[in-house]
Amino acid sequence: xxxxxxxxxxxxxxxxxVLIAAKYSGSDVKVDPAFEFGVTNKQENFLKKFPxxxxxxxxxxxxxxxxxxxxxxxxxxxxxxxxxxxxEKALVQQFTSFADNEILPASYAWVYPSLSIAxxxxxxxxxAIEDVKGILEYLNNYLLTRTYxxxxxxTLADIAVACSLLQLYQHVINPEFKQPYTNVNRWFDTxxxxxxxxxxxxxxxYCQKTAEFNQ
Amino acid sequence: xxxxxxxxxxxxxxxxxVLIAAKYSGSDVKVDPAFEFGVTNKQENFLKKFPxxxxxxxxxxxxxxxxxxxxxxxxxxxxxxxxxxxxEKALVQQFTSFADNEILPASYAWVYPSLSIAxxxxxxxxxAIEDVKGILEYLNNYLLTRTYxxxxxxTLADIAVACSLLQLYQHVINPEFKQPYTNVNRWFDTxxxxxxxxxxxxxxxYCQKTAEFNQ
Amino acid sequence: xxxxxxxxEKVWLDKSKYADAERMFYEKQSK
Numbered sequence: 001x002x003x004x005x006x007x008x009x010x011x012x013x014x015x016x017x018v019l020i021a022a023k024y025s026g027s028d029v030k031v032d033p034a035f036e037f038g039v040t041n042k043q044e045n046f047l048k049k050f051p052x053x054x055x056x057x058x059x060x061x062x063x064x065x066x067x068x069x070x071x072x073x074x075x076x077x078x079x080x081x082x083x084x085x086x087x088e089k090a091l092v093q094q095f096t097s098f099a100d101n102e103i104l105p106a107s108y109a110w111v112y113p114s115l116s117i118a119x120x121x122x123x124x125x126x127x128a129i130e131d132v133k134g135i136l137e138y139l140n141n142y143l144l145t146r147t148y149x150x151x152x153x154x155t156l157a158d159i160a161v162a163c164s165l166l167q168l169y170q171h172v173i174n175p176e177f178k179q180p181y182t183n184v185n186r187w188f189d190t191x192x193x194x195x196x197x198x199x200x201x202x203x204x205x206y207c208q209k210t211a212e213f214n215q
Numbered sequence: 216x217x218x219x220x221x222x223x224x225x226x227x228x229x230x231x232x233v234l235i236a237a238k239y240s241g242s243d244v245k246v247d248p249a250f251e252f253g254v255t256n257k258q259e260n261f262l263k264k265f266p267x268x269x270x271x272x273x274x275x276x277x278x279x280x281x282x283x284x285x286x287x288x289x290x291x292x293x294x295x296x297x298x299x300x301x302x303e304k305a306l307v308q309q310f311t312s313f314a315d316n317e318i319l320p321a322s323y324a325w326v327y328p329s330l331s332i333a334x335x336x337x338x339x340x341x342x343a344i345e346d347v348k349g350i351l352e353y354l355n356n357y358l359l360t361r362t363y364x365x366x367x368x369x370t371l372a373d374i375a376v377a378c379s380l381l382q383l384y385q386h387v388i389n390p391e392f393k394q395p396y397t398n399v400n401r402w403f404d405t406x407x408x409x410x411x412x413x414x415x416x417x418x419x420x421y422c423q424k425t426a427e428f429n430q
Numbered sequence: 431x432x433x434x435x436x437x438x439e440k441v442w443l444d445k446s447k448y449a450d451a452e453r454m455f456y457e458k459q460s461k
Contacts, residue, residue, distance in 0.1 A: 002301070009435045037435050051353055064302045068316065071308035075301070086217070086290070087279045093286035101283065101315055105445035117437040127446050138266055224456045253457030316442075323448035333451035339444075 014069035025078035095157035099164035106131035224252035229284035240293035310372035321346035
């Protein structure tokens with residue numbers, strides 16, 4: 001697995017996915033402390049490596065350049081994190097895709113307006129809340145008989161899905177909303193309290209009261 | 216690599232990704248002809264296998280169930296299609312993510328209003344068109360010195376990115392719009408005219424005139 | 431600072447609208 005430098009701003013849940021995977025795998029991935037979002041990723045020599053100027057972006061010790069957080073997470077991961085059998089590997093990819101394609105769009109559509117970083121529009125927030133309920137319902141049923149999402153130990157599936165849920169649990173999912181989803185809450189709490197995960201994201205603070213939408 | 220049954224509606228560009236990958240890999244993947252979108256995927260025994268009722272959905276010969284088109288494409292693919300070195304494998308994943316996370320949102324936001332499948336909203340269509348220009352610009356520069364996206368032969372990267380561009384080239388990218396992107400046009404034309412790809416999607420018809428938006 | 435940065439990230443805020451439209455279109459076609 002690859003070691004190298006990760007370019008990102010701090011508190012980027014996409015970068016957390018990479019850093020947690022790297023820590024579990026024992027690969028040496030350092031965040032560049034000099035990186036300044038909006039400045040560094042607009043400079044000539046950054047754009048030569050990463051033409052789209054997007055972060056997280058990864059530069060391996062052998063000067064290999066990579067973007068897209070899920071691809072970077074795989075690149076720095078040990079085989080153990082990717083699932084053992086071909087079917088488990090496929091399930092890990094199913095969940096990393098599910099996190100990107102299903103959870104994130106619902107999370108953006110609820111969290112961003114609640115943080116006033118996107119336009120508030122009642123019908124689309126209500127729709128996003130319904131989507132989040134559907135996602136938690138699905139995961140809750142799936143986790144009824146499972147400790148982890150794939151196989152008997154933590155994999156990239158758990159890391160990717162948990163990281164994609166961070167902003168929801170941190171900003172909008174209050175104790176009353178999450179009450180019905182006991183299996184997901186147990187699973188999520190297990191993941192964010194793993195010492196390796198705490199090393200990366202610190203002590204996780206759950207949302208106590210959902211931010212009121214200022215119209 | 217896995218063989219089995221794919222559940223999807225016809226003309227689903229996500230399913231094409233799976234079927235093309237399977238054909239290149241020699242794995243036997245059949246579309247269930249009895250599947251009726253909106254009916255079958257709401258039935259009890261389908262939902263038992265695929266609780267979210269989403270397609271494409273895959274059932275292997277060993278009764279292994281999988282959703283998320285990129286995960287299914289990997290599951291039915293030979294090693295050859297996934298990239299050879301660890302870095303090539305990572306680049307293949309970068310491009311499959313890029314297709315899902317960057318190309319599809321821009322494609323939806325331009326193509327669906329133009330087909331009157333989704334509401335027309337001038338500012339979001341204009342933004343989508345700018346996003347598509349950015350994507351084609353990036354791919355055009357990247358393909359200046361390359362025949363394929365990763366390594367010296369076709370991989371899942373080419374298949375995933377080409378499939379995510381199908382609706383754009385078919386419905387809205389007219390000859391004038393695509394004129395500056397000669398490397399992408401050459402690459403795309405190479406892919407959609409591969410006999411294996413023609414077997415799956417048929418003869419590709421390029422957009423000649425962008426549909427006028429009926430407000 | 432974090433919120434300003436988040437605000438600069440291009441995120442997919444209206445996926446569900448297109449996903450619904452796509453589903454309805456292809457359900458109709460399927461019939």
